[in-house]
Amino acid sequence: MHRCPESFKLRCAALLASALLSGCMSVPVPELPAQVPGAWSQAAGEGARAVDLRSWWTALDDPRLNALVEEALRRNLDLEQSARLLQGEREVAGRWRSRYLPGFAVGARPVQDAEAKDSYFHASIDMVWELGLFGAAESGKLQAGADADLAAAREQGLRVSVVAAVVRNYLDLGVANGQIALLTQMAELDREAERLAQVRLNTRLGTPQDADTASVRRQRTLAALASMRLAAERSARALALLLGRDAPDPGWSAVAPSQGLPAFAVGEVPADLLRTRPDIREAEAEVLQAAARLGMARSALYPRLSLGGSVLYAYNMTQNRRSNNNFVPAGGPTIDIPLWDWGARQAQVKAGEQGIAAALAGYRKAVLSGVSEVEESLSALARERERIAALDEARRVLDRRAGSQRKLASLGLSSPFDGLEGRRALLEAQSDVALARGARTLAFVALYKALGGAPLAPQPEQQEQQPQQVRP
Numbered sequence: 001m002h003r004c005p006e007s008f009k010l011r012c013a014a015l016l017a018s019a020l021l022s023g024c025m026s027v028p029v030p031e032l033p034a035q036v037p038g039a040w041s042q043a044a045g046e047g048a049r050a051v052d053l054r055s056w057w058t059a060l061d062d063p064r065l066n067a068l069v070e071e072a073l074r075r076n077l078d079l080e081q082s083a084r085l086l087q088g089e090r091e092v093a094g095r096w097r098s099r100y101l102p103g104f105a106v107g108a109r110p111v112q113d114a115e116a117k118d119s120y121f122h123a124s125i126d127m128v129w130e131l132g133l134f135g136a137a138e139s140g141k142l143q144a145g146a147d148a149d150l151a152a153a154r155e156q157g158l159r160v161s162v163v164a165a166v167v168r169n170y171l172d173l174g175v176a177n178g179q180i181a182l183l184t185q186m187a188e189l190d191r192e193a194e195r196l197a198q199v200r201l202n203t204r205l206g207t208p209q210d211a212d213t214a215s216v217r218r219q220r221t222l223a224a225l226a227s228m229r230l231a232a233e234r235s236a237r238a239l240a241l242l243l244g245r246d247a248p249d250p251g252w253s254a255v256a257p258s259q260g261l262p263a264f265a266v267g268e269v270p271a272d273l274l275r276t277r278p279d280i281r282e283a284e285a286e287v288l289q290a291a292a293r294l295g296m297a298r299s300a301l302y303p304r305l306s307l308g309g310s311v312l313y314a315y316n317m318t319q320n321r322r323s324n325n326n327f328v329p330a331g332g333p334t335i336d337i338p339l340w341d342w343g344a345r346q347a348q349v350k351a352g353e354q355g356i357a358a359a360l361a362g363y364r365k366a367v368l369s370g371v372s373e374v375e376e377s378l379s380a381l382a383r384e385r386e387r388i389a390a391l392d393e394a395r396r397v398l399d400r401r402a403g404s405q406r407k408l409a410s411l412g413l414s415s416p417f418d419g420l421e422g423r424r425a426l427l428e429a430q431s432d433v434a435l436a437r438g439a440r441t442l443a444f445v446a447l448y449k450a451l452g453g454a455p456l457a458p459q460p461e462q463q464e465q466q467p468q469q470v471r472p
Contacts, residue, residue, distance in 0.1 A: 027138045027295035030356055032284065033364045036270040036371060042378035050267030053276060054455050056448040057167050059264055060441070064255070065170050068243065072166045073455060075244035079162055082155040083457070086148075093148035099140055100132040102307075110317070118318040126310040134302040139295030146288035153285055155457055157278030162242060164449035168442060169239040171258055175438035176232035178257035182431045183225040189424050190218035196417045257434055258441045260388075266378070268451055273370045276452035280370055283363040290359040294352030300345045304336040370450065377447035384440035391436050395429035402426045 051059045057069055073079065108123045132140065197214040200206030236248035274280055309331030338345050405419040 027135050027142050027291060029142070029291045030287065030360060032287065033360060034271075034274055034367065036273065036367060038271075039269060040266070040378055041375055042382060044266035044378060048263040048265040050265045051448070053268060053448070053451060053453045056453040057163065059262060059444075060167075060258060061262065062170075062258075065167065068170060068239070069163055069166050072162055072242050072244075073159070076162050076242055077244050078158055079155075082158045086151045086155045086457070089148045089151035093144040100130055100137045102127055102129040111314075118316050121315045121317055123313045124310055127308060129307040131305050131307070133305055134299040135295050136299040136304075139292045139299060142288060142295065143292035146285045146292055149288065150282060150285035152457070153278045153281035156452075156454065157282065159457060160278060160449055160452055160454040163454045164445055166239065166242050167445050169235045169242065170255065171438060171441050171445065173232055173235040173239065173252060174255045174257040175434065176228050176235060177253065177255055178434050179228045179431060180225065180232060182427055182434070183221060183228055186424060186427050187218065187221045187225060189420055189427070190214065190221050193417070193420045193424075194218050196420070200417065257438060260437045261441055261444055264444075266447070266451070270371055270374075273367065273374070273452070277366070277370045277450075278452055280363070280366045283359070283366040287356065287359040287363055290352065290355040294349065294356055297345070297348040297352040301338060301342075301349065303338070306334045306336075308332065308334055373450035374447065377443055377450050380443035381440060381447065384436060384443055388433065388436045388440060391429065391433045395426070395433050398422065398426045398429045 058066055105126045105128075106124070107126070108121070111120045111122050112118070113120065131137075194211070194214040194217075197206055197211040201208060201211045232253070233248075236252050239252070240246070240248040268276065310329070312328040312330070314328070402419070402422045402425075405422045409416065409419055
């Protein structure tokens with residue numbers, strides 16, 4: 001028997017060892033560009049109590065609102081759909097190894113020989129084992145983890161949006177109800193002013209222009225009242241949809257406007273956005289996906305090694321007998337060597353490198369957008385506070401003037417018609433203050449949406465092995 005020379009055995013052993021070691025190749029994950037400011041440029045409520053990011057809406061101290069948010073987290077249909085998709089992604093991610101485990105197939109079919117004399121029954125058991133060398137298995141693991149991370153980030157982003165939408169629509173509903181009450185009072189004053197203007201016209205104390213002006217003002221107030229009722233109905237319907245209800249609650253018509261924000265402080269710093277904002281986590285997962293695709297493309301530049309084997313059983317159905325070679329085993333490695341398509345595979349690597357660069361740019365943009373949104377919300381809070389102070393001072397002046405007018409009327413030194421204008425101006429000032437307070441509360445909502453504030457999704461049971469994570 002011919003024996004292989006020792007040098008050939010050594011070369012084979014070296015080749016095998018090299019192939020096995022190549023299976024440990026790691027996939028390079030790029031460093032994330034996570035430069036953020038050290039602090040916010042706007043004041044974030046120093047000295048006050050910090051608001052909990054995961055339950056920020058409770059700072060408004062409204063039990064009804066708290067109950068609505070909890071209901072939305074349980075019953076919102078978008079959240080239910082997203083949670084199902086996330087569960088599916090996690091199931092797939094937990095089975096990423098399946099592609100690199102031996103696969104078996106069983107088959108049976110009739111076969112006729114080349115001379116068309118006999119017919120055979122063939123049954124076979126086939127096995128293929130893709131080894132996933134040169135970083136292919138690691139790339140598959142990274143891809144599965146990135147897909148699950150992306151689904152989790154999108155689900156958390158939806159939770160942030162749903163919570164903010166519930167709070168915003170609830171506050172809009174309260175503001176609309178408050179404006180309806182004020183506009184109703186204005187309409188009553190305008191009706192009285194129109195009546196008195198007509199009386200003055202009939203007694204030749206007024207002019208037709210005064211009567212027309214009073215009538216036009218009343219009609220405009222009624223139009224504004226109709227618009228505000230429509231706004232309240234829209235907010236109620238939007239709130240019902242967020243809660244998974246088929247109709248709004250009739251009791252929501254009694255929702256009162258918020259009395260303003262209590263003193264609060266932002267406990268988060270810009271660096272916290274990297275872990276709290278879902279869109280930044282999404283961008284991070286997209287970087288991981290791009291790294292996994294590049295790893296797959298690079299692994300395709302190397303020979304792909306797989307092991308295969310089969311056992312074939314044959315039975316001669318024409319002669320109704322078996323032979324001595326009914327069972328035919330076969331096995332051995334399969335090597336896919338890139339030759340003629342090397343250029344195409346190299347192009348995939350270059351495309352993967354560009355994909356990573358694009359993903360990193362997207363990540364940087366997400367970070368900058370997050371910081372910008374928070375800064376904008378902090379600025380809005382500060383400017384609305386100044387606006388409220390100015391409008392409230394104007395309201396106090398008008399309140400004092402209305403009080404003086406009432407004293408004159410009680411002394412018989414002024415007519416009821418003379419006091420209507422001051423009373424209406426006071427109602428308008430109250431409306432302006434209420435709208436400004438509502439705008440500042442909505443800026444608070446926008447702030448904590450920008451910070452990524454919402455309860456975290458329930459975590460699944462610990463999987464067999466967690467996919468690789470990248471951190472800034």
